[in-house]
Amino acid sequence: MEEVRLHHSELGLKDEDVLQMYETMLMARRIDERMWLLNRSGKIAFVISCQGQEAAQVGAAFALDRTKDYIAPYYRDMGVVLHFGMTAKDLMLSAFAKAEDPNSGGRQMPGHFGQKKNRILTGSSPVATQVPHAVGVALAAKMRNENHISLVTLGEGSTNQGDFHEGANFAGVHKLPMIIMVENNQYAISVPVEKQLGCAKVSDRAIGYGMPGITVDGKNPLEVYKVVKEAADRARNGEGPTLIEAVTYRLTAHSSDDDDRQYRTADDIAQGKAEDPILLFENYLNETGVANAEQLKEINSRVMAIVNEATDYAEAAPYSSPEHALKYVYAEGADE
Numbered sequence: 001m002e003e004v005r006l007h008h009s010e011l012g013l014k015d016e017d018v019l020q021m022y023e024t025m026l027m028a029r030r031i032d033e034r035m036w037l038l039n040r041s042g043k044i045a046f047v048i049s050c051q052g053q054e055a056a057q058v059g060a061a062f063a064l065d066r067t068k069d070y071i072a073p074y075y076r077d078m079g080v081v082l083h084f085g086m087t088a089k090d091l092m093l094s095a096f097a098k099a100e101d102p103n104s105g106g107r108q109m110p111g112h113f114g115q116k117k118n119r120i121l122t123g124s125s126p127v128a129t130q131v132p133h134a135v136g137v138a139l140a141a142k143m144r145n146e147n148h149i150s151l152v153t154l155g156e157g158s159t160n161q162g163d164f165h166e167g168a169n170f171a172g173v174h175k176l177p178m179i180i181m182v183e184n185n186q187y188a189i190s191v192p193v194e195k196q197l198g199c200a201k202v203s204d205r206a207i208g209y210g211m212p213g214i215t216v217d218g219k220n221p222l223e224v225y226k227v228v229k230e231a232a233d234r235a236r237n238g239e240g241p242t243l244i245e246a247v248t249y250r251l252t253a254h255s256s257d258d259d260d261r262q263y264r265t266a267d268d269i270a271q272g273k274a275e276d277p278i279l280l281f282e283n284y285l286n287e288t289g290v291a292n293a294e295q296l297k298e299i300n301s302r303v304m305a306i307v308n309e310a311t312d313y314a315e316a317a318p319y320s321s322p323e324h325a326l327k328y329v330y331a332e333g334a335d336e
Contacts, residue, residue, distance in 0.1 A: 006222050007288065011229070013222075015290045021062055021221050022281055022291075023299050025054040028078040029278055030300075030307045031088055035095050035110070039256045043315065044095045048111040050078040052251035053183050055277035057153070058083060059224030060181055060246070063232055064151060072121040072134035072152040075111030076183065080153065085118035088306050092314035099320040105327075106320050121150075127158040131167035131180065138176035138241070149177040149235040151228075156202050156245070157188020168243065172209035175240035179231045182243070183218060185250035190263040206243035218246030219277040222284075249275065 008018045028050050038044045050057065057079030061071070066084050073080045078091065090102050097106035103114045103122070114122030121133050134152035141148050158164060159182055171178055182202045186193050199205060206213025214231075217223045224246055231242035249272035253260040260269070285291040291299075 005284070006220075006226065008222055008290075011222060011226055013225070017062070018222075018285065018290055019299070021058050021225075022285060022296075023303065024061075024082050025058045025079060025221065025278055025281065026300060027082055027088065027303050027306070028054045028057070030303050031091055031310075032078060034092075034307050034311055036252075036256065038095065038311070044110070045097070046109050047095075047256040048075045048109075049250070049252040049255070050076045052272065052277065053185055053218065053248045054079045055221040055281060056181070056183050056218035056224050056246035056248050059221030060151065060153070060179075060228045060244075062221070063225045063228035064149070065232075066118070068119075068148040069232075070119040070121060070134070070137045070148060070150040072130040072137070072150060073113050073123060074127070074130060074154045074158070074183075075113075075123065076155070076185075077113065077153055080151075081113045081115070081118075081120055084115075084120055086113070086115060086120070088310035089313055090115070092310040093317060096314045096317065097319070098314055098317040099324070100317055105324065107325075126163075128154055128161035128163035128167075130154065131163050132170075134178055134180075135167045135171050135176060138171065138178035138235075139174065141177050142174070147236055149179065149232055151179045151181060153181045153183055155188060156182050156184040156186075156193055157191065157196055158182075159202055159205065160188075160196060168205075168209040168211070168241075171241040172211045175238065177235035177238070178241045179228060179235060180241065180243045181228065182245045183248055184245050185248045187250055187254070187260075187264075189254045189258065190260070192263075202245040203243055209241075209243070211241045211243055213243045213245070215245040215247060218248035219275055219280055221277070221281060248277075251276065 032050050035047045039047045057077050061080045061083035093101040094103050095110045112123050113120050123130055131152050134150040137150040188196055201215050203213035203215045214227050216227045227244055
């Protein structure tokens with residue numbers, strides 16, 4: 001039986017919308033690939049990769065209102081933060097730990113996103129701590145009767161942390177305007193999902209918090225867009241939070257310090273790469289007549305020019321002065 005696929009027009013999306021989705025996905029991929037090359041050449045210290053998860057990230061981000069909604073991304077969410085206003089240059093400055101890094105002025109590792117002007121809540125290394133933060137933003141929206149929502153993302157391994165359970169329970173009890181999206185990439189570092197969860201799906205946990213739980217194909221940005229848009233509408237209408245599980249596959253090792261050959265077979269990795277969401281979406285754009293091979297090549301050339309310029313700029317940019325390490329640590333100018 002032929003697979004019936006969702007068409008973007010059914011979602012109210014125009015051809016230019018899905019082309020922008022693709023370009024954002026591709027931008028995340030090309031920045032990520034460049035960071036791996038820079039790491040392996042000894043120019044940057046660390047990479048935590050988004051590869052394989054771009055469709056879920058971009059599909060979700062496009063379903064929100066980036067002029068007023070808040071995001072609490074986790075460390076792989078390059079696609080989310082790009083749509084919300086971060087640039088290739090911003091991300092490269094962070095990778096090189098330069099003074100102009102908008103996340104932390106070079107203080108934090110790459111992937112610790114945070115940008116006040118674009119409503120990106122600052123993340124930290126302990127996983128799942130972003131969940132209570134997003135809950136707080138949603139609580140503020142409800143108390144102030146403001147029509148913005150928050151989206152928090154995390155990996156499936158992080159759903160075993162106390163912060164996730166406490167945050168989800170609070171959001172459910174108070175019917176807060178927020179979305180929790182779990183990017184299930186099958187591995188919590190080296191631990192496969194079947195050794196992480198006692199239930200069949202992450203979304204099964206939603207019933208315990210009094211909210212809907214939905215599992216969606218995280219390799220298809222349109223499917224993710226659809227469920228996140230529906231969840232956003234529910235949240236804005238006062239119907240409370242939603243738990244969404246986007247099933248993806250991590251195409252790289254956990255980080256640049258990990259060797260996934262120790263716990264994944266070559267067949268497993270090959271199967272994941274065969275369902276690369278970038279390639280799947282390119283096929284969709286071709287099949288629907290939205291873009292041909294020449295147009296996709298032009299988009300890639302434009303993206304690579306931006307990545308090259310961002311790399312050159314960030315590599316040449318100055319580091320913070322040593323005394324800058326003490327900034328924001330102690331109160332300045334306080335009365336003695």
